[in-house]
Amino acid sequence: MSDPKSVITRLHGAGGAYMHNLIKEYFLQLYDGYGEVGLDVLDDGAVINGIVFTTDSFTVRPLFFKGGDIGRLAVSGTVNDIAMMGGDPIALSLGVVIEEGFPKSDLAKIVESIKNTVEEAGVHIVTGDTKVMEKGSLDKMIINTSGIGVASDALKYNFTVLRKTRQVKYEWLVPMNLRDGDKIIVSGNIGDHAIAILSSRQGIEFEINVESDVAPLNKMMKAVLEVGGVADAKDPTRGGLADLLNDWSEKSGLGIYIRENDIPVREDVRNAIEFLGLDLMELGNEGKAVLAVSPEMARDVLDTLHKTPWGKNAAIIGEVRKDIQGVILETAVGGKRLVTRPVGDPVPRIC
């Protein structure tokens, strides 16, 4: 019963190669040509009639973890999906499915966290749905947030700047805007969320005082777009940098070159990753953006990121290159390796 050819396995939820194949084999047939950015682009969201529209279901365990909870995650995740398209998020829906026996006191904490996070982001919960499943038929709670956003003046300005360096088909942040020479910027330390989730789980035998980075990034993205020259942005959640950069490479038809030494990582997180035998490139994050920026504007974008609360540790970690294929990592010791989409999930159910 665990043959991934005939049944769904955990691999299909891992944000890597299996998930992409599942989506292509089953869900892509639903694409019917609709939308300025449609289902076929398989990006953070779609664009229809000038509206960014996105959805995300959250199954994170534990529900409360160091630095956050499922409520903060559900708001941030969908706000970020909209922001990574270049949209200005305006409204979210909230669909909650709860297991019978769930403590109301925990529900109160989660709703409070949702409230605080929508206020922080400056967005609004406008509609919702509540379902209850019998005890034993759901592990506690699933939250779905969907969201809509609009094109901001900042986005329009970003493209007036970007058009100085290239022709642009989509005035949204999509991988097809990437060009040879674009700088790859990551907005801060990688790995915090996955390691915080791991260390919040019962029975985990390592201690580390790191909090999840989970945060709504729409204000950071607005600041960056006001600088201009951003070709695409994406948040390295499930599948981490490895999946994100492979996505960019596949959809743009260009290579990506990354220097491991330039990826910002907390020292204790790096030690934990090594201790646990994990791959930094595959770890999920929930408060980080990866940007592809025209080389002319990369320094200004970086300086702006450093001035925001979310981008203090932002760094240029590599470039888009037409002379290579796929994603190449220059390792810390000077070697080079091809980074492929993850197969398994180093830390399952991080979102």
Add this chain to the structure above:
Amino acid sequence: MSDPKSVITRLHGAGGAYMHNLIKEYFLQLYDGYGEVGLDVLDDGAVINGIVFTTDSFTVRPLFFKGGDIGRLAVSGTVNDIAMMGGDPIALSLGVVIEEGFPKSDLAKIVESIKNTVEEAGVHIVTGDTKVMEKGSLDKMIINTSGIGVASDALKYNFTVLRKTRQVKYEWLVPMNLRDGDKIIVSGNIGDHAIAILSSRQGIEFEINVESDVAPLNKMMKAVLEVGGVADAKDPTRGGLADLLNDWSEKSGLGIYIRENDIPVREDVRNAIEFLGLDLMELGNEGKAVLAVSPEMARDVLDTLHKTPWGKNAAIIGEVRKDIQGVILETAVGGKRLVTRPVGDPVPRIC
């Protein structure tokens, strides 16, 4: 652990009094004044910047039932939520959470059904999300669909007609538009979905050859709005007519008078309801609308419904009345009873 004061119970998912209290106590604090029709209205969806936005999670069991499946239900449910606001649905999101071990052959059938239903409705799936949960942590599958819609010419025409009979604050189909004397129309037979679901479950010891009514109703609603004079529309899903009519009464501040003899019900469904000791007023439906229509236009709306594939058995079942309080049912034998919001769920997990 089953005290509804401290934990979530099945009652909270029953689409009745407990669910409304849960929503008011926990989720309504998320309302911040945003939207033309905001979270506070607790209607089928919200309206923001002229866009109808709605969400629904589907936990129906079994996944495949007589006349439909979770895929058809998920598309229809969200299309109908938009249509019941008077919106013209344009795009849906699809969030699927799957249990490890789920057969791919079943997934293929569900995606095929989704595809057929979006084509039938003339809407588009534009964005999605897939998660996998470990075996034993989810009963097979949950689908969330969210959707957006816009105001159609038909909706605008509807309100030019309705304004001849009253002042209207909202140019959307909301309970606040109801007035004394409005006719209550139901678009067809009540009870088919709940009874079809029940009879599709294993171990149920009655046989009845009835199919679920699950269907997208946006084309029916468009035809009705082109006639004009519709004050509000709502689909009697969880909680059935009892919950819907109490909602109308509470939000409009008016009474509702219903004649049981005028409610269309299939003979075999009525027999099954009696045999099972269920209350017709509390049974959920997934392909029916209840309309409040100005008395001047009620006959024309009814005639139009009869000409559509979905409204052949439509009937006027009562009136809005300012001289009574709450929902009063004139029973088949001539008595009168107050209809309250349901407390329990006659058939759990119908949607």
